[in-house]
Amino acid sequence: MTKLVSGDGRTHIQSQLMRESLQDRGVLSKTESEHDLHIFPDVSLVSIGGQSIFDRGKSAILPLVDELAEAKRHHKMVIGVGGGTRVRHTVSIAMDLGLPTGGIAQLVGAMEELNAILLNALLAPHGSMPMQRDHFWDLPLYFDAGITPIAISVPPFHLWEPPPLEGAVPMHGSDFGMFQLAEVLGMKQLIFVKDEDGLYDKDPKHHPDAKRYATIDLDELLANPPPTNILDEELYRTWAEAKNLTRVVIVNGLRPGMLTRALAGEDVGTVITRKVKS
Amino acid sequence: MSERRTIASPLADSPLTGAPTSSIEYRPVAVMPDVRVVKIGGQSVMDRGRQSLFPILDEIIEARRRGVQIVVLVGGGTRARHIYAIASELEMPTGVIATLGKYIPMQNARMLQMLLAKHGGVFILPDDFEKLPLYMQLGCIPVMSGMPPFGYWEKHEEGSRIPPHRTDAGVFLSCEFLGVRRAIFIKDEDGLYTDDPKKNPSATHIPRITAKELVAMNLPDVVVERKVVEYLPRARWCKELQVINGLRPGNVLAALEGQDVGTIVSA
Numbered sequence: 001m002t003k004l005v006s007g008d009g010r011t012h013i014q015s016q017l018m019r020e021s022l023q024d025r026g027v028l029s030k031t032e033s034e035h036d037l038h039i040f041p042d043v044s045l046v047s048i049g050g051q052s053i054f055d056r057g058k059s060a061i062l063p064l065v066d067e068l069a070e071a072k073r074h075h076k077m078v079i080g081v082g083g084g085t086r087v088r089h090t091v092s093i094a095m096d097l098g099l100p101t102g103g104i105a106q107l108v109g110a111m112e113e114l115n116a117i118l119l120n121a122l123l124a125p126h127g128s129m130p131m132q133r134d135h136f137w138d139l140p141l142y143f144d145a146g147i148t149p150i151a152i153s154v155p156p157f158h159l160w161e162p163p164p165l166e167g168a169v170p171m172h173g174s175d176f177g178m179f180q181l182a183e184v185l186g187m188k189q190l191i192f193v194k195d196e197d198g199l200y201d202k203d204p205k206h207h208p209d210a211k212r213y214a215t216i217d218l219d220e221l222l223a224n225p226p227p228t229n230i231l232d233e234e235l236y237r238t239w240a241e242a243k244n245l246t247r248v249v250i251v252n253g254l255r256p257g258m259l260t261r262a263l264a265g266e267d268v269g270t271v272i273t274r275k276v277k278s
Numbered sequence: 279m280s281e282r283r284t285i286a287s288p289l290a291d292s293p294l295t296g297a298p299t300s301s302i303e304y305r306p307v308a309v310m311p312d313v314r315v316v317k318i319g320g321q322s323v324m325d326r327g328r329q330s331l332f333p334i335l336d337e338i339i340e341a342r343r344r345g346v347q348i349v350v351l352v353g354g355g356t357r358a359r360h361i362y363a364i365a366s367e368l369e370m371p372t373g374v375i376a377t378l379g380k381y382i383p384m385q386n387a388r389m390l391q392m393l394l395a396k397h398g399g400v401f402i403l404p405d406d407f408e409k410l411p412l413y414m415q416l417g418c419i420p421v422m423s424g425m426p427p428f429g430y431w432e433k434h435e436e437g438s439r440i441p442p443h444r445t446d447a448g449v450f451l452s453c454e455f456l457g458v459r460r461a462i463f464i465k466d467e468d469g470l471y472t473d474d475p476k477k478n479p480s481a482t483h484i485p486r487i488t489a490k491e492l493v494a495m496n497l498p499d500v501v502v503e504r505k506v507v508e509y510l511p512r513a514r515w516c517k518e519l520q521v522i523n524g525l526r527p528g529n530v531l532a533a534l535e536g537q538d539v540g541t542i543v544s545a
Binding site for chain 2: 008009010011012013015016017018019020021022023024025026028029030031032033035036037039051052055056057058059060084085086087088089091092093095096097098099100101102103134136155156157158159160161162163164165167168169172173177180181183184185186195228229232238241242243244254
């Protein structure tokens with residue numbers, strides 16, 4: 001039964017949070033529990049690197065498209081893409097011009113969308129469609145129809161990008177955007193397709209003795225972070241505070257078959273896991 | 279296998295995260311520094327209805343008539359709390375709750391637009407922000423939801439399901455983008471108190487305080503969203519938050535004309 005409550009000059013609807021300040025930590029904790037609803041627990045999110053795959057052109061992209069065309073017949077997945085070198089060029093120019101952080105955030109998404117259009121043009125004959133920003137409720141329809149959606153990977157913070165911890169470059173890029181999508185929808189796993197076999201303790205492009213992590217727990221990784229990381233720091237920061245995603249996989253998209261094995265749940269490349277409270 | 283084909287730029291090899299590594303000298307440009315961004319509280323003002331709201335709008339209209347460029351953002355209030363409570367019970371993820379939280383401030387913005395229409399009130403969406411110069415030159419009063427457009431991408435924060443960036447954050451971040459020094463919040467209290475004055479009559483008023491001092495007080499409750507207090511010290515442009523009591527005649531006009539009324543929280 002809905003009750004309207006007045007008497008302090010305001011009209012309230014009766015609820016647990018009625019009249020309460022949403023800054024009050026005691027009030028906030030009443031809204032929390034250890035579980036979130038998992039909306040799409042059987043779906044994998046696949047992020048295809050901008051610099052690592054798309055910037056290499058045809059010889060890297062086409063074999064991956066073939067693999068995706070086959071894998072999509074067996075696995076429910078959503079695909080996102082990175083922007084690569086054009087993003088870096090955009091940010092370089094925007095920084096030199098002195099544009100505000102939010103202004104830079106507003107610009108970068110366009111460069112990733114270009115890769116999304118290319119990928120969709122190649123994958124469309126096998127059944128793919130660009131998904132509108134947050135049309136997640138269409139996903140059951142896509143999967144029923146055998147269509148793989150291609151999502152926008154940068155988050156929609158745009159002009160409202162929060163001030164970064166350091167410098168002026170926006171903190172919330174496509175790695176974060178992909179993470180958040182998998183997290184909020186309660187997905188099975190997030191797979192990053194890169195041009196390295198996984199995450200290493202040193203940059204393997206410069207250190208031949210670099211060692212790859214096969215599987216590593218998030219807490220362990222945060223306690224001993226490698227000096228360079230193939231994924232954005234913001235992804236790890238957000239994951240540490242998150243509740244749902246248990247598995248992020250990094251595979252080499254230049255090696256045919258790795259992505260397919262990751263989609264099947266095999267431990268390939270680097271698997272970063274996180275225990276969640278059960 | 280072909281190599282990565284990169285465009286030469288100072289950030290070509292940058293991971294774009296973490297500490298700045300490039301040689302670019304960043305000299306920021308203020309986008310529209312003379313605009314006043316003002317928030318009308320949801321629970322504190324809108325839910326009180328006509329008696330509280332109309333005098334506030336009269337002062338906003340008067341300030342606009344005197345040439346002050348104003349953008350009005352608005353909060354949610356009790357209906358937002360109601361949907362947050364039900365959604366929390368259903369264990370919805372924070373990003374879903376943030377998306378639900380967009381709708382009520384938007385209703386409130388539409389209400390304000392209808393009331394301000396004959397004085398130039400126009401309802402705008404985040405995508406219309408790039409047209410602000412036009413609205414300002416025409417003497418309009420743009421009205422928008424205060425909720426930042428994060429929606430499903432809103433992060434979960436330890437110990438709460440409620441989205442940490444709500445309409446106060448939207449006001450602050452709007453100022454930060456526009457290069458505006460001071461964000462103005464119209465509420466139903468004279469600013470910051472040592473405790474919630476609605477519940478604790480011995481709470482005392484704080485006229486001026488730094489964000490650092492405020493954090494150090496570790497209050498169980500604060501009058502502006504914690505995220506805004508967290509961001510203030512590292513903001514580039516928005517260095518002050520002004521919280522005023524809109525129920526006291528004259529405060530809104532004074533604040534819009536740049537006077538120090540209410541509480542000022544500075545970086």
